[in-house]
Amino acid sequence: MIVCLLAVAGCQEEETPPAPRPVVSEVLTLTPTNARSWVGTVQSRSEADLAFQVLGRVAERPVDVGDVVEEGDVVARLDTASLVAAERSAEAALGQAEARQRTARDALTRTRALFERKVASEANLEAAVQALAVARSEVDRARSALVQAADRRDNATLRASTHAVVTKTYVSPGATVSAGERVLRIARTDDLEAVIDLPEPAIATINKNAAFVVGLAAAPRVTADGRLAYIEPVAEAATRTRRVHITLDSPPPSFRLGSLVSASLKTGKDAVLSLPISAVFERDGQTTVWRVVRPENRVEAVTVELGQEFAERVRLTSGLSQGNEVVTRGVHSLQDGTIVGKRIGD
Template sequence: MKKTITVSLALLGALVLSACQEKASAPEDIRPVRYIVAGDAAALSGSSYSGEIRARNETQLAFRVPGKVVAKLVNSGERVKKGQPLARLDPNDYQLDLAAKQAQLAAAESDLAQQQLNLKRYRELLAKQFISQAQVDAQINGVNAAQAKVNQARAALSASRNQTVYATLTADADGVVSQMQAEPGLVVAAGQPVAKLSQDGSREVAIQVPENALEAVRKAGSFRVTLWKGGAPLEGKLRELAADADPVTRTYPARIALSGDSRGLQLGMTADVALPAQASHQLRLPLSALLDLQGKHYVWTIDDKTLRVSRKPVKVAAIDSDNAVIASGVRAGDKVVTAGVHLLHEQQRIKLLDR
């Protein structure tokens, strides 16, 4: 019996020792994290904006008269010259009106000639004292009235001729027809846009600016513009910033004028517009990097050598929709965890994910 107890105790000790060894050899919890380098403006949301290459002058083209489109003379993407016809309306009604105005003018001129001839006869009769001066004066008024009708008919004829000319839509300048909606059979109203002409000349980038970045964009002296297709970066300057936000996106349309030769830029190309690093002198971190505990703010900084994190208190100067302005606690160049800050603990070992 004593021997049995001794063996049991030996086995129990072996099991306990084995469990301790297994516990001691358990792998350390290494948590993968995303991070940002404090002071790296290019990594912050809102420091760059995606846009597209647009012409400096874009014109919405429309017929100046209503009617039914009977001919589409160019397609979207075609290059046109100033004065080149783009589309035509049915001219029948305008040609009939023109013929009517010509007939009215002919009738008015005929009446004027008759009134002038009568005035000549009246004056001859007045010289022989067959009629009174009052009758001559009345005839003079008749000539003046006939002349006024002729002037009116001529003006109406000129307007009718213009209406006939307006039935053909022409290009206002050399450029590219970026949109063409005037399809045959379409009935349009006067002034209804049916085409868009992107005029030749300088090119610029159209971007949308969020309200929290308006001040930074206004103060930026220049912008770095890179094209998705590649190539050397271009320099741009703010030319236009809308005063009202777009009702759908709630962002502010802006235009960045490009300097240098822009002949190789195609309309619609994708471009990235970045603010220069010197445009902001404040240290900013994403809101996801902040850890709030009992009313205080902290961030996790990463030690490059040991790949372990340390919790540091920070003082937040301001917060917007995307970022926090850090007044103290973090220096430029520190690596700060930006995701999963609530799952870390002091001196925890981490694995850096691609930024």
């Protein structure tokens, strides 16, 4: 009898289903965004470094930082003494080459006449033809050298390429610069942006094409509307922040290059949701997550829409709400209706 009872008890133990496996999940919470603002500066979206195309000594630089220049304005000049001398030498060389060409042409005319009278040989005629060809090539080379010398002289004058303001100078009069070495930087004032540096958590609050209100730090009531242009993909190594560029829409004249500004999101929402990237997977071409249904302890697939990624997380724009529990690990081992155990934090 005892043996039978033990056998029955053993069968009952074997028939007991195993407990559901715990699930690694996260309960979604809201991240406040209201009253958040970030300090930045006004910069130009169009900047250019200007440089001479020839080697030389800077004779003058009539502009300085903050000066406004128009297209074609002279911003720097090189000492042109050696360049002018080189151009005159090239002119003289061209004159000599042209004189030799005239002499060779006259010689060919005489030789051809003598050849027709059977006085000069065919070899004499061929030599005269070749001499003229050489003279012509010398003229071409001399003319090309003169053009290059004139270009070098012209390139000794550096001009502004557009209406802009000088934002930085690299060399002063008297310095010797190489071809391509930066002399100064100019920035257009009709294409402005606000630039702010944000930590990764703050990046989560910014959607694509997010709208901003940008105000002057010195005069907060002076504002301009802005829209997200782009977020630099690489974080700054020392601060672990990423640079955010905001295009300004018709900023007032008081928005000057370098002005300190404060940028705030125009979200119309008090908070945003985010979830780990590891919770997201593709299903039938849809971006999906597993939501845990309690107390049934089962999972169901939910299609979601996502926003900006940040620090291994991604902003959630639709599909879930605050308090929803989502699976964050092992998402590819689950199916609709899978029974799961208690929640384990990630």
